[in-house]
Amino acid sequence: MFSIKETLNRTKLKEKKGMTTKLSHYVNERGKINWMHSFNWSKESVMSRGILPKSLCNSKIIQIGAGSLGASVGELLIRGGIEKLGIMDFDLLEMGNITRHTLLIDDINKDKAQSLADRLNRASLHSKVTALKGDIKYNLTNNSKDLERYNVVLDCTGEDDVLNELEDYTWSKPKRFVSISLGFGGKRLFFFSTTAFSFPNQTFKKLVLPWLIKEQTYYQDYSLPREGLGCWHPLFPARVDDIWMMAATAVKNLESIFQEQDISVFKVYEQKIVDGVFSGLELIEEVKFNE
Structure with missing residues (x-):
């Protein structure tokens, strides 16, 4: 002394x-x-410039799909303060994905789920992102115990096979189901959310079918490179700015439903073009329903 x-x-x-x-x-x-x-690296200090609501940040989210839309949504969620996120995808990153994916050239031919989890873990000190390899059927069969730990099931594929599997599976506790998908060219966003023991696929189809018919009629002269609503195919005609804008809108809606815990809703957003100039996004349909 x-x-x-x-x-x-x-x-x-x-x-x-x-x-x-x-x-x-x-x-x-x-x-x-x-x-x-x-430096103060506490979550409160680091996130002082903007953070999602506490109820959403504290949720454990299993995200199905690590394509361009899923990758963008995952990035926004982690940078917004989500603490627990699981990424499920069976695919490898291809060169055609790079134009609008958050992953990089170094990730080509690597597992999308693992590469995206690694990237997101480097983006936040206060989040834990876990990769789940394989498709939804494989994981529900072999990793159901791990999946039960999540309280939010977030589908970013819009694929019929995924939604069918979620419909057939019954969880031990009710889950908040969210389905996010894009219309042709990324010009529309379809947002569906409800709480149930199984995904109410028939309700979802009833709500989205009129829009699918409308899109098929409007774009009948185009060669559609994929089935369903997803944007997983590298030839899906949407630019990266379309993807990011719709991903951000989806996250805004996630924030909204977590402020109204019991709400079940289907929404459609559409890009508005006036005299050839983009004028913003418009909510063109909103249906609240009871399951």
């Missing part, structure tokens, strides 16, 4: 000898303090 008086005497002696004019740098004749900058 050293006394303050002795320290002051020593620093005064050093000043007289011309050793330094910065008295606070020394505590004795041999010891110099090297000051270092410190």
Whole structure:
């Protein structure tokens, strides 16, 4: 231990000898303090510029689909403060995905789920992202115990096979189901959410079918490179700005439903073009229903 008086005497002696004019740098004749900058890396400090509602951040979300839409949604969720996120996908990243995917050239031919989980874990100190390889059928059969830990099932594929599997499976506790999918060209967003023991696929189909018919009629002269509503095919005609805009809108709606816990809703958003100029997104249908 050293006394303050002795320290002051020593620093005064050093000043007289011309050793330094910065008295606070020394505590004795041999010891110099090297000051270092410190930073507060707590979640509250890091996320002070913007964070999703606590009820959403504390949720455990299993996301099905790590394509361009799923990757964008996952990025927004993690950077918004989500703490637990599982990413499920069976596919590898292809060169054709790169134009609008958040993954990079170094990730080509690698597992999408694992690569995306690795990326998102590097994006946040306060989140844990886990990769689940394989499709939904494989994971429901072999990893059901792990999946039961999640309270939100977020589908970002819009694929019939995925929704059929979610319809056939009965969870031990009610889950918040959310389905996010895009229309042709990324010009429309279809957002569906409800709470149930199984995904109410028949209700979803009833609500979305009129829009599918409308799209098929409007784009009948186009060659559609995929089935269903997803954007998983590399030839799906939508730019990255379309994907990001719709992903952000989907996250805004996730925030909204977590502020109204019991709401079941189907929404359709559409890009508005006036005289050839983009004028914004418009909510063109909203249906609230009871399951």
